Amino acid sequence: xxxxxxxxxxxxxxxxxxxxxxxxxxxxxxxxxxxxxxxxxxxxxxxxxxxxxxxxxxxxxxxxxxxxxxxxxxxxxxxxxxxxxxxxxxxxxxxxxxxxxxxxxxxxxxxxxxxxxxxxxxxxxxxxxxxxxxxxxxxxxxxxxxxxxxxxxxxxxxxxxxxxxxxxxxxxxxxxxxxxxxxxxxxxxxxxxxxxxxxxxxxxxxxxxxxxxxxxxxxxxxxxxxxxxxxxxxxxxxxxxxxxxxxxxxxxxxxxxxxxxxxxxxxxxxxxxxxxxxxxxxxxxxxxxxxxxxxxxxxxxxxxxxxxxxxxxxxxxxxxxxxxxxxxxxxxxxxxxxxxxxxxxxxxxxxxxxxxxxxxxxxxxxxxxxxxxxxxxxxxxxxxxxxxxxxxxxxxxxxxxxxxxxxxxxxxxxxxxxxxxxxxxxxxxxxxxxxxxxxxxxxxxxxxxxxxxxxxxxxxxxxxxxxxxxxx
Numbered sequence: 001x002x003x004x005x006x007x008x009x010x011x012x013x014x015x016x017x018x019x020x021x022x023x024x025x026x027x028x029x030x031x032x033x034x035x036x037x038x039x040x041x042x043x044x045x046x047x048x049x050x051x052x053x054x055x056x057x058x059x060x061x062x063x064x065x066x067x068x069x070x071x072x073x074x075x076x077x078x079x080x081x082x083x084x085x086x087x088x089x090x091x092x093x094x095x096x097x098x099x100x101x102x103x104x105x106x107x108x109x110x111x112x113x114x115x116x117x118x119x120x121x122x123x124x125x126x127x128x129x130x131x132x133x134x135x136x137x138x139x140x141x142x143x144x145x146x147x148x149x150x151x152x153x154x155x156x157x158x159x160x161x162x163x164x165x166x167x168x169x170x171x172x173x174x175x176x177x178x179x180x181x182x183x184x185x186x187x188x189x190x191x192x193x194x195x196x197x198x199x200x201x202x203x204x205x206x207x208x209x210x211x212x213x214x215x216x217x218x219x220x221x222x223x224x225x226x227x228x229x230x231x232x233x234x235x236x237x238x239x240x241x242x243x244x245x246x247x248x249x250x251x252x253x254x255x256x257x258x259x260x261x262x263x264x265x266x267x268x269x270x271x272x273x274x275x276x277x278x279x280x281x282x283x284x285x286x287x288x289x290x291x292x293x294x295x296x297x298x299x300x301x302x303x304x305x306x307x308x309x310x311x312x313x314x315x316x317x318x319x320x321x322x323x324x325x326x327x328x329x330x331x332x333x334x335x336x337x338x339x340x341x342x343x344x345x346x347x348x349x350x351x352x353x354x355x356x357x358x359x360x361x362x363x364x365x366x367x368x369x370x371x372x373x374x375x376x377x378x379x380x381x382x383x384x385x386x387x388x389x390x391x392x393x394x395x396x397x398x399x400x401x402x403x404x405x406x407x408x409x410x411x412x413x414x415x416x417x418x419x420x421x422x423x424x425x426x427x428x429x430x431x432x433x434x435x436x437x438x439x440x441x442x443x444x445x446x447x448x449x450x451x452x453x454x455x456x457x458x459x460x461x462x463x464x465x466x467x468x469x470x471x472x
Contacts, residue, residue: 038073040091043356044322045071048262049089051255052104059195060111060188067114069107075270077209079106084114095266096209100251100259101202105189109203112188118181186233190240199249200241207234257287261322264288268295287316295326303334321350325357328364337367348380355384359394366400371408377401392432399425420449424456427463439463 049069057063068086072078075092082088087110089103097103190200241247251259267276268291276296280289290313298306310330314323328344331337344361351357358380365377381398385391399422406418427442440463447460 040071040073041356042071042265043325043351043354044265045094045262046356047351047354048258049103049107051258052100053087053107055196055198056104056108056111056192059192060108060115062111062114065114073270077206079110081110081113084117087114091266091270094259095263095270097202097206097259097263099202100255101199102206103202103259104198105193105200105203105206108189108192108200109185110189111192112185113181115188116181116184118185183233183236186237187240190237190244194244194246197246197249199246200237200244201247204234204237204241207237260286260288261291264292265295265322268292269299271296273297273300287313290316298330303330303336306330319350321347321354321357324350325360329360332360332364332367337364338370340364341368341373353387355388355391355394358384359391359397362394362397362401366397366404371404374401374404378405390432392429395425395429395432399423399429416449420446421456423449424460427460431463431466436466436468440466 046069049071053067053069054063057065057067066085070086070088071094072088072090074090075095076090077092077096079087079089079093087107089106093103093106097106186203189203193200193203264280267279271279273296276292280292282293290309294306294309294313297309307327307330310323310327313320314327317323324343324347328340328342328347331343332340341361341364344357344364347357348354348361362377362381362384365373365380378398378401381394381401385394385398388394402418402422402425406415406422409415409418423442423446427439427446430436430439430442443460443463447457447464450457450460
């Protein structure tokens with residue numbers, strides 16, 4: 001289900017996995033890969049991230065580059081890019097950032113890496129070494145940084161033991177190159193913030209946090225850091241940020257409210273309920289606190305206990321689509337899809353461009369087993385897939401819908417067409433899950449049901465013709 005409570009481990013297509021892991025090594029990530037940690041999908045959180053990123057991407061000249069921002073199910077503060085089209089932000093970045101500006105500063109910095117072509121150049125530097133051992137050492141450095149920035153110096157020093165493996169000169173050359181790029185990304189990030197009349201104070205706050213977490217880590221060679229020493233970067237960054245005419249600008253109140261709501265939601269789903277109740281005690285009657293406690297109540301005590309709290313939130317802010325979405329989600333997960341349909345329809349009315357909500361509505365409509373609702377489900381799923389055409393869950397649901405249409409069809413021709421559409425949707429679901437063999441099996445069956453040269457026939461043929469790209 002495309003909702004935060006149902007986040008699942010990220011499964012990259014098989015033909016991307018080798019390249020993705022190489023990207024992680026090249027970028028010297030300070031955490032596990034998204035595939036290992038899992039990704040979170042949530043309409044409210046993703047809408048907020050898009051609001052943060054859009055002005056920065058436009059200022060950076062990246063507005064037409066279709067950059068996807070993925071939320072990693074990891075509560076540490078971190079973000080990274082692996083290419084010019086994918087940015088990853090840990091849930092912990094949102095949870096720990098007290099202001100939107102802190103997250104926007106992170107996005108601005110990572111955008112600096114994209115505009116600078118840093119990842120491509122770093123991969124070129126690494127490839128010149130022609131050494132698998134060097135790649136392993138770089139992965140060791142990633143482990144070292146993860147330990148240091150995560151507040152576990154022992155882990156960091158263990159990783160450093162891998163790094164001192166015998167190619168010190170090559171390591172110094174590659175990492176010095178990386179250090180220059182980190183400073184360059186800082187400068188570019190401040191430029192993008194200035195262009196959008198936003199403060200860089202959040203970037204400074206972020207690096208101060210990083211510097212504090214490195215206190216007490218002993219014996220780390222500055223050349224063996226994945227970033228320049230945070231204190232050095234902090235001083236350089238402060239000079240840039242404090243000289244900006246926008247240094248004292250603050251986030252708009254409505255953006256701060258959305259940020260506080262998303263933080264509350266993430267804590268509600270990711271904290272243990274009792275931890276959440278301590279974090280947001282009953283004495284806190286703010287809307288974010290009420291939101292967080294409603295989610296934790298559902299997780300601890302079930303839908304009946306949580307529903308009065310959700311209804312109170314809806315009564316207090318009836319134009320907030322995500323209250324209706326979460327009500328529908330809780331009802332659906334609790335085995336009542338018919339009751340979930342009404343709030344999910346309202347959520348779609350209030351947020352018509354959110355594909356995750358439409359997919360959930362389609363799933364609830366099909367869950368009622370009412371034949372009269374199948375066409376409405378297909379309409380919503382088609383609309384969702386038009387906006388997010390790589391949604392395996394969306395394709396799975398629409399495959400189920402067309403299979404029901406095939407079962408109900410009286411005419412042989414109609415039955416064949418509906419079944420072919422179901423098989424094509426199943427093929428696309430398998431394709432985006434990275435299960436290429438199963439995708440081709442379904443596509444072969446689907447292709448036989450379409451007229452040669454029609455759009456659906458071409459889609460099936462494209463899947464059949466697809467070959468795994470070489471990673472050489």
